[in-house]
Each structure stands twice: as C-alpha cells, then as structure tokens.
Amino acid sequence: MNIVLRAFLYFILSLNIFAQTGFPALTLKADTLIRTALRDSSGYKLLGELCKIGPRLSGSDNSVKAAEFCRDAMIRLGYDSAWLQPVMVPRWVRGNQETAVLYSSKKKIKQLSVASLGGSVGTSGKLSAKVIEVGSYDELKARASEAAGKIVFYNVKFDQGVENSFQGYGKTAGYRVTGGIEAAKYGAKGFILRSITTRNDNTPHTGITYYNDTIPKIPGLAIGIQDADYLSVRLKTDKNISLTLEMNCFNGQDAPSFNVIGEMRGIEFPDEILTVSGHLDSWDKGDGSHDDGAGCVQSIEIPELLNRTGYHPKRTVRCVLFMNEENGSRGADGYAKYILNDGKKHLLAIESDRGAFTPRGFTVERDTVLIQKLQKYLPLFRKAGIEWIEKGGSGADISHLKNVNALMGYVPDSQRYFDYHHSANDVFSEVNQREFELGTAAMALMVMICDSEDLIK
C-alpha cells in the first residue's frame, strides 16, 4: 500500500485545489462550472460538428453554412434569441492550381510544398523567373537593383527564442502582409515566403497578403520551411536556379455573409451586455479548429453553461461570432456600427482567438481599473488555469468596438499555436478536449465574476 499512499501524498500535496479563495459562494459556483465543462465536454463535441462542415473562408458556401449551424446551435441550447447579421465580405478564391517548381537551367529539380497567400492575385499562366533570397526588408532595399524581374524569396526564420510565440510571429508576419508591395516596388514579378511556423515540418502556412493601388500586384506564395531551407542551399550553390509559379487564385466580387449573434437575457439588467466572442471565418487548408472554431464554440457554450450550472446572470450574456477577421474585418466593422447607438450598455467584450490551448491569463484593454478589481479573484481563476490578468491588447475583432467599456483577450498557452495557424495542421483531431473546455470555463468564470460582483460600470 505504501506506493498508493505515497502517490496520493505527492499528487494531492502538489495541488492547489484546497486553497482558500475567500469567496465561498462564488467558489461553489465556479467549481460546478469548471467541473461541468470538463466532464460533459459538450462544447468539444459541438466543435467537432462545426469543423466537419469544412474550412470557412470568408465568402465561401461553407462559411454561410457554418453561420447557420452556429445560429441553430444557439437556438437548440435555449438562447433567448439568435440571429444572422448580414455583412458583405471580400471573396478570395484559391482556385485549383498553386504550384512552384524549381529548375536548374531547364532541368526540373523539385516541386515545392506551397500555398497561395490569401488575397494574392494569380499568375495568369506560368510565371518563371530567377530567385533573389532576402532576410529582411533592409536587405531587399540594399539589393533593390537585383530584384527587378525576379521572384523575391523572403526567408525569415520564426524567432523561437521567447516563451510567448506571438512575439516570434509578430516579427515575421509583416513579410507576408506587405511582402508583395515591397517586392513590387523594385520590379519583382512575384514573391515567396518561408512559412511562418513553429513546427519543423514542410506544411505551408497561408494568411493574408495586401496590395495597394499605386504599385503592381504580384502573386505571393508560402512555402514549407523544409523546402525553404532546401531552396536556400540550392541558391547558394547553383547560379542557374529558377522558379516557375502557377496560381489561378483570384479576388472575386464581395459576397453576402453574416455575423452570428445570440443572447441569453439578464434577469436584472437585460440592457447591460456582456459579450463573449470569436471569429467564424477561417483559412481553407485545415478546418480552422484552433483558428478560430475553438473561440466560437467556447463563446456559444458560455451563456448556456452559466445557466445550466446554476448561475443566472443579472446581465445579458451575448455571443458574437465575427465573420471575416482573417482578411478584412468586415464583420467586426459591421457589428461595431450596429451597436453604436442601440441604446444598450455594453460593459464587456471578451475575444478568444489564440487557439484551444490550456488557459494562462487574460489581457484587459481600456478599463484598466478593472484589473485591480479582478486581481483578488485570482485564487478562483486559478481553478480554471488562469494565473494572471494584465493590461494588454484584447482581440482583432472586438478592438473595433468603440462603445464597450472593457475589452479582454483570453490568453491560452502559446507554445503550439503556430504549429497549426493557417495551415492544414489546424484540424479538430489536434484539439485537446480538456484544454479546450478549460478555456470555456475560464471565460465563463470571467463573465460570472464581472456580473456577480458588479465589477464593470
């Protein structure tokens, strides 16, 4: 028996679950909420169903199906109301052709693992050119005369060197977003980008690229990082390397689409709104489970979970699923206008858009006094894995909302997010049930505490 006792000793002694929180009534409700989320996993199952629809690119049929699916789920869960808010969105179409073939003189060497960047123009047939590799915009500028007529290869490695992987992303994402503009300034015919990823595989990671109207629009592709390394070595040893791109992606006409909005009315202050949110559109290589099916389904589950576990909010809890975060933010803009003069009091909006990973903290924008008020509830938040609440940016969608008093970002652990982000790796089987549900519980807890303790005026 000693091993059992020992096991108990070590496991239980190192838990914090018996810590006093100082809020006995709230603590009971929090425990029930967390326990129910983790045990029932009803949100996890709903996420599986949503993701079966397939990727939800803005303007695609799938994205509209997904909006209807989510509205129907809200109704099924007993929301007091759930509706689709029309918004027009950009419609970029990937097409069925996206190849990059490497040649040495006229000999074909390798077909690269590629994905057209979202928003990119196509190549109108084949585009063949020599390649110039650069490690920064500074280098591109310094070698501007070499770029004319070539394909610019941005081979910028993801900086893995700090705990928060979003910092590494922040350092490289700019090359994807404006790489076409910068390369075209110097006469380049196209550009390719080392995929922005933390995972050592050869999966290409797409994402938005932008143009402006004063500079020629050149096509852009992401390539797998193993192929990027290969290409870089070949370029150093072979002067006759050229690349042939073929892409038939295009930007179509704006298409009708929808935000999804639903709410459970507050029993005391129904015109005071606490919002939970994610974005429903996704890129099209995986099924958008982490980015951001997870945030959507967590948000859908929260109002119902609170009621099911015995907390009946005084205020209205609203779930908003924004369309078109990835390439235009039209959903956020449309919703921002919609609430601007609606006579409601918008106290709080939380966005979950960093994947379905284990909870770490919340960032708070605008109402920073709220941070101090929330700090004393940390013993309670820790039960859902939340360790800190700090000043910081909230979310790409809710930051558009001018008349919400407090904006918050739900921050899960970031180690694995960019393994999946914008790629075929982002699929439902890569979502861990407990991590996902703990995130739901953390956000629900935030809503419950803000509502119950009247923390936001």
Next chain:
Amino acid sequence: MNIVLRAFLYFILSLNIFAQTGFPALTLKADTLIRTALRDSSGYKLLGELCKIGPRLSGSDNSVKAAEFCRDAMIRLGYDSAWLQPVMVPRWVRGNQETAVLYSSKKKIKQLSVASLGGSVGTSGKLSAKVIEVGSYDELKARASEAAGKIVFYNVKFDQGVENSFQGYGKTAGYRVTGGIEAAKYGAKGFILRSITTRNDNTPHTGITYYNDTIPKIPGLAIGIQDADYLSVRLKTDKNISLTLEMNCFNGQDAPSFNVIGEMRGIEFPDEILTVSGHLDSWDKGDGSHDDGAGCVQSIEIPELLNRTGYHPKRTVRCVLFMNEENGSRGADGYAKYILNDGKKHLLAIESDRGAFTPRGFTVERDTVLIQKLQKYLPLFRKAGIEWIEKGGSGADISHLKNVNALMGYVPDSQRYFDYHHSANDVFSEVNQREFELGTAAMALMVMICDSEDLIK
C-alpha cells in the same frame, strides 16, 4: 499597413516580456538561457535519439542500453564525470500473450483491447470466468459473496472535473495498485481495470499492480475505456457473459541495472550539490517519451546549458537518472543510500516526472522558507512560463533522499499527461519541442537562481 500595425499592437501589448524583473544581470543570463534552449532544441533531438532505443522497462536490455546511452551523452556534453551506479531491479516480463475475449454463453463476441498490468502474474493457460462489475471497493465489499470464482471488473471513471488531472488519477490509481489484493480477498480469480486515462480512445494503459504474500496472486489486465463501456452495457443486458483471459507475463529474478549519475563541478563550492533528475525506466507500450524520457533529457541538458549560455555554477550541478521508479524505486533507494554519508552537502534536488508539457510551477518540499525567497524571482521565472512556486510534494524518486535540504517538483501543465501515461500513446511524436525545451529552461533557471543568489544553505 494598418493590419500589420494592429497585429503588432495586439500581439506585443499582450506580452509580458518587457516587464521589469528587478534583476538586470540575472535577467540577461535568463534570457540567453531560455532563448538558447528554445532555439537550439538540442535536448529535444537527444530525446528523439533516446526514445529510438525503445521502451525501457526495468530489467530489460533496452533499459541498460538507455543507461549507457545517457552516460555517453553526458560525456559528449562535457560533463566532468558520468557513471553508472549498479542497482538490482525487479524484472517483470510481459510475454507475448495478453488477451481478453468476451463470450455470451459459448459464442465469442469481442476481443478486448488490453494490456497486462505491470507485476501481474500470468493465467497459466486460459482463465474463463463470469464477470462482476464494481464501481468502488465499498461496492466490492458489499457484494463480496458474488465475487468468488469471478473476474472483478473495476469500472471506475477518471474524474475529469478539475484543472489538475493528477487529482483524477489519484482517485482511481488505487484500484490498479491493490485491485488484485482486494478482489482475491473475496475469492476472485482475476481482475480487469478500466484504463486510467483522460483520452477518449480505446488504448489500454498499464502500470504497476501489487500483491502481498498472504493472499492469492490473481492476474490483472487494463482494458481500453471504450471496451469498458461496451462490456458494462453487455453485462447489464446479458446474463451469459463470460470472459476468457490468457496472459503469459511473469515476475522473473531480480536483474542487474543502473542509475546514471553525472556532474559538472562547481567552480567555488564543488562539494555542494544541486541535483536535477528524472527516472529512466518506463513502461513498455510506448517509448516512454513523456514518462519519463523527457525528465531525463531535460536533466541531462541542464548542467551543459547553464555553462554554454555563460552561467558557470558555483556549486556542482549533478544529473541523476533513477532506474525503476515505475515498479519498485530500487534506483531511488540505492542512490539515497549512496549519498547518505558521502561527505557532500546536498542542497537541492529537482525531479521532472510529469511529462514534457508547458511549464506552470514548482512545488517545494522540506525547506519551505525557500518558497518565500523564491517568490520575488517570479518575474524572472515567468519568462520560462513558471507562474507559481508553492509548498507541495516533490517527486517519487527524490522523496527517498533523506539528506537533501530542499526537494522540488517541476510541474508542467497537466491537461494531456494522462492521455499518454503508461500507454502506447506515449511516443516521441507527441512531445512538443517548445513545451519540452521551456521545461528544461525553467529547471535550469531554478538551479541558476538558487546557486547565484545562495538561496539554500
């Protein structure tokens, strides 16, 4: 460009990396250490090599090969010394037969997904019996008269309801460890156990089961949880259900094996020892990457990482890889005796044995004054994902060490640990590089801070 600026704003604002720590010199060293671990990933590669050897069951050839591999790795990394410490260990052999076939009367219905429990006796041919399902020892006791001549089926679900999954494990592990003793008390011929897991798949999870010498030794098997659910339903609807077990596992003679010990000598107080550790043996269904290849390789990397990144410890940093944590703790006992009167001052031992997941905290046993001293370094620890340092049990091996002043457990996130634990799911491809290396960095940082600031006397 606005989207780029916005992206930067949201990503960077929500980071804590620019927070002042109050320890500028240490902070620089910590940054270098974390950056190097995450960028180089040399430990991750070493873990891949170790796990290629295969599972490392105590007493197996593989476990000895692994010990030699680790000693050689220490030498290659420039340790001042590295050696094998002989210990005799139990040698349980799984054999090539482990089946459980479900019958209704004489009709075969289903072959279950099973794994013999470690330490179990075999069945000596076929063992056929009716099945009694129980949900607790209390139920077993209440229905004692029904158990005679049957196979007891412990169908106890993992309690998923709290953040720390070790709590759920703690509630059910006892049925695996002493289930044979309790069932045999009432004349049962064998027992099967619902696998102790957080993942909804049908993989069986093994682990140690114990006997005592006063009660007959009956064979025990873990079954996949989907098969456990199936069996439970069938038992309720069919009175003619029986089970036939066939297992040729056995407990052999004790076998010679080794702990692996290596150190880099301190430049100021070489007789003061700071120990980092894991256990080298594993169960035999996966390759033991999380349990506990990860803890071993993190420990191997730490002394060298500190030196490589410019921190040269005043004290000796010793790496100890314990053999036989899973089924006997002979390695821990042997090492405990070895250091008892060695004339050294053993200040600290840290054990990593909770998987290669993202860091969360440290538990401290014995020297609880140390906790307060360490709290003020939390801004520094946060750079490696460590949010808390608290009183708690340390590790199953190091808890045997009587003359170490402070014992610590490295505590990574627990959401996924029991998806892998003791099963074929525990393989290298399920280790995330960043999460693993951040754990290495967190432990190295702990050693650096304790050493540099002379926190332990």
